[in-house]
Structure formats: structure tokens, C-alpha cells
Amino acid sequence: MIVKSGTATIYDGDDPTCTAHVSLAGSSLFEPAGHVHIVRNEGDVPLVNVVMQLVPTGAPRLVSEPSPGNCPF
Numbered sequence: 001m002i003v004k005s006g007t008a009t010i011y012d013g014d015d016p017t018c019t020a021h022v023s024l025a026g027s028s029l030f031e032p033a034g035h036v037h038i039v040r041n042e043g044d045v046p047l048v049n050v051v052m053q054l055v056p057t058g059a060p061r062l063v064s065e066p067s068p069g070n071c072p073f
Helices: none
Strands: 002-005 007-012 021-024 037-040 048-050
Touching: none
Parallel strands: none
Antiparallel strands: 002 048, 007 021, 007 037
16 A cells, blocks of 8 residues: 555554554555455545555455454444
């Protein structure tokens, strides 16, 4: 993911403390397949990002997972 403008706030599904990781405009982030997370716009301006996914032919682009229950939202 590349953050073009705004601020992306990322929460990892395996973090029991639900600690926010902030990515500002101009930053990038790599996440391996299978990593459970949520990205939220908690800033005052629209979040614009570019995401590229490498998905094998025939594989689902998104695999929904139940909430891990570590965050209150």
C-alpha cells in the first residue's frame, strides 16, 4: 500500500493491545498474504491510497475473517 494523501491507521489482528500504527502520506507498507488487519481513516482529510495485490489465477482476492476481538470497533 502507498499512502498518497491523508493518514492510514492500521490495526493488526494479532496485537492483543490494539495498538495503532500510523502511515502518513508518502509512506508505504507491505503486508504478507494471510495477515489479518484493518486500515482506517481516523484523520481529518480523505485517505487516498494505492494498493497492489498479487493473486494467483483463480484464487479469491479477499478472504474475510471474523473479528479477532482485540479492538473495540
